[in-house]
Amino acid sequence: MSPQKKHFRPRIATVWLAGCSGCHMSFLDLDEWLFDLAEIADVVFSPIADVKEYPENVDAVLVEGAVANEDNLELIRKVRARTKILVAFGDCAVTGNVTALRNPLGGPEVFLERAYVQEADTQPGIPRDHSVVPELLPRVLPLHQVVKVDAYLRGCPPSPAAIRDLLLSALGGEKEKE
Amino acid sequence: MDKSELQAIAGKERGARKPVCVSCCTAAGCLSAGGGDVMDSLREELSASGASQKVEVRAVGCMKLCSRGPLVRVEDTSDGRPVADGARLYEKIKPSQAPVLIRAAGEGEAAELPMVDLSHPFFTRQRPIVLENCGVVEPERIESYIEADGYLALHKVLRDMTPEEVVKTITQSGLRGRGGAGFPTGIKWSLVAKAISEKKYIVCNADEGDPGAFMDRSVLESDPHRVLEGMAIAAYAVGASEGYIYIRGEYPLAINRLQTAIRTARRLGLLGSRIFEAPFDFNVDLRIGAGAFVCGEETALMASIEGRRGNPSPRPPYPAEHGLWGHSTLINNVETFANIAPILRRGAEWFASVGTEKSKGTKVFALAGKIANTGLIEVPMGITLREIVEEIGGGDPDGQVKAVQTGGPSGGCIPARHLDTPVDYESLAELGSIMGSGGMIVMDDSNNMVDVARFFMQFCMDESCGKCLPCRAGTVQMHGLLEKIRDRRATADDLALLEELCDVVKYTSLCGLGQTAPNPVLSTLRFFRHEYEELLQKEVTLA
Amino acid sequence: MKVTTLTINGELVSASPGATVLEAARENGIRIPTLCALEGLSTVGACRLCLVEVKGSPRLQPACVTAADEGMEVSTDTDRLRRYRSMILELLFAERNHVCPVCVANGHCELQDRARQAGMDHVRLPYQHPDLPVDITHARFGVDHNRCILCTRCIRVCDELEGAHTWDLAGRGTNARVITDLNQPWGDAVSCTSCGKCAEACPTGAIFKQGSTVGEMEHRSDRIRFISAARARKEWSP
């Protein structure tokens, strides 16, 4: 990452929790506008950038996906603590959407059993090492049930234009504050 | 049937009375404590003792101090003694004590059994109008009611008064509906009287649904004819010829006694056609509820009488214009009808002299909860809550009275510091509660107010009919939030959301059940907000 | 009978004799959101979205069942009403499992439309996530209870227009469900004539034509109005 320049240069991030990555695909569909974005902001964390640790002092973040497991929970809390504007990015983040379809059917054991035992081709058994498969939360939650959310971007996925408009208004707002 | 026949029945009844009367409570409260066996033993013992020339045993209704049941009262009027002098009330009587009781009664002595002090404020502070016959007349014998001036008011109305005069009397008495909301009864009657309808109906709402309320049940079990007489008078006043009593299925004894009362009244010509030779017909049918609190709401009640799901409908149209099967219908509750005969017998002025400026007469309460004397009380309007709780109720035996809950799931919790509030419609409303139908539950330190609010919300959630969205889904969400607060998982945001939901459900629900469902939350928030706030967390906790 | 004159949102408007506030508003191009109301069917006043403020009345009135009276002053779009409507919609979305992106009615759904119009961008209340069945035993139609908002349009159209009364409501409160006959699979419901009016009347993706996939179920609720007018008034105008 380049060192902070004198004039204000927003630090933005995107985060992928429990979702299909479709929202990120839509983000990437902004194509050449992404170059324009790079002109005005630094992307400091993203699944499409090789950064291991979510950094401090992020100005705005797009969070795709719902909170479904302990890893998601740990990350979203960290993201919240280190970010000024947190955007629930797409329907999974806003409502739980398809990822929350498991909620009506019972606790996580039901699904682990189905996925790793009943449907297993070889070596049935639920992986209990949570560094391999993170522990599932009892229920899948939309972001705002876990942390404070500043803006909501609906859509499955949100259209590239909607993402661009939201980013511009979020960054514009931050810029004015400087 | 004419007046002389009525008087003849009363005279015969009086003539058959014995000097010593042993009355055993056979209302549900005492029966559930074993009163039925006590009654049987007393009867057996009396016939075995040979004292039946001097002593009689009567199966009467509720004697009010339910927490000490089964209750047996002995009145000795031999040697011309006034009843009050020779009355003794025995408490917690067992069948095995019948011989002692009967022997003592025969000999004009007090039995060595635990007795209730009849000079206690529980009895002396009461003002019986609705309950004047309660525990005195035999509910299963119409003659007993006639002896106590029963059906005289109906006779007077049919022979000497025009329907307009009857409505006017009720209006002048200042009687307001005893079902909860307190709508002036006279106005309600005049609306139905004026309505143009091919047919009109009278409905008695006996779907007493508030948890912790048993006033109507006690009246129906103890003095059913009083309600029938009130309905017949109402029918004459508004021009109806058919009536229904919609009664909870959970009250088998009251149903049974009403059936007996209707049958015997019909046999004597006090129901049916040309009552008292007047051009007036009136028949009453029972409709048995099947367990739905919402059926206390009048449009739901009518749907249920018509054999449908008890879903309320938007008002207007009101039942006075568009009621049962589309006809003009008058709906009053049990206690309202029970006030009618005395008002007509003794006059509107007499009735209006009891109570306060805007709330006339008396109110029956079922006093229960953390209090020494649990039971049925009838007090003049305007009496303070403190007098009821501390004097009549004898205070809390184990702890400190914290709040008094009135109005059931539609009402609120009034904190101890407001105990000097007079009991009238307006004063209770000012404190965010309602008069309600008469449940009065005393709570102490051991009751957490968040849990009390949650309890009532669960009730509303279970009883919501599901027709309108705010009540159906709103009660579920409010209940969830209350649980979350109680279980120390909620934040200040959750409390704010709860308050917003209360506002929405209160103002957008279709019927009274939903509109009042937030009341227990709002009133506990108003007076016991700290109990909520103490439970709040700073951070979000996941379940 | 002459027309009624009343004020809606400060504007003097006239309404046909006997019109409700909702009809009066529509005649004058004023939009009041509704869900349970459907032209051609009886009104029930159940969804509470169409509540309006009437001057002089302490209570909010459902426009669909309130008569437009001479001289009435009605407000349909105050801050308070907007706040209530938004919460009502949140309550609906939280009650069952409305997953728009995989719904047959996505893009043609009255619930979705109302939410968009109300500017409701997220649901603050916890989702209840009830476990509800989908019944596809009928040869041509299906019912997905996850998407049902209990507006009872299907019940009314089946009873009032088709006359079969296959549908009704069972249970109560939050456990209420639309059912066919004795709560048996729709395909076994002998009273059903398979006319499809319930599918046209349904405001969401709850009742759908079999074979439709995401976004393909378009309801023709105007047909209900058409049939109703034809039956009642012998008017066959589209």
Added chain:
Amino acid sequence: MKTASNTATRVNSRGNSSEHPSGDERFRMLDTSLKKLRYQPDALIEVLHSAQGLFGYLNNDVLFYVAHALKLPPSRVYGVATFYHFFTLQPRGRHSCTICMGTACYVKGSGEILVAMEEKTGLKDGVTAEDGSLTLSTARCLGACGIAPAVVYDGEVAGQQSPEDALKKLQSWEAEDGQE
């Protein structure tokens, strides 16, 4: 389900007072109630009360029979039967324990009795054990507030109950049933 419908139709086509093909006497008794209520559709709730009195619960066969007799749509009969708490569509257990949840009982601890019973039996309010031994339920208010908290064991009201009392009663039933 379909057989139920067919039997009911056949019964109706032969007139209301004919025997039910199942030979069940109780249908004849239900006919008596129906006749007394003049087959009025308005009397649906009364008819369901009688039917439940006769059969103990309302199964689909009975509901179809009632629907045909009153000329009502089956869905409406089902809707009414499931609206009211009093009606049950499942057979009840051999024993019943009904805990009063009226306010007076609740403030005196009936909630704890319910929790204890639910934990012990694994049943929920309104549910009958799979082996048919027990139905656990709650009542809105028995009107026995004077003896709160009240519990009804097999139709007998008992006052001033504690969780221990209720569990003891449960044990005595288990012992009884074990002997039989």
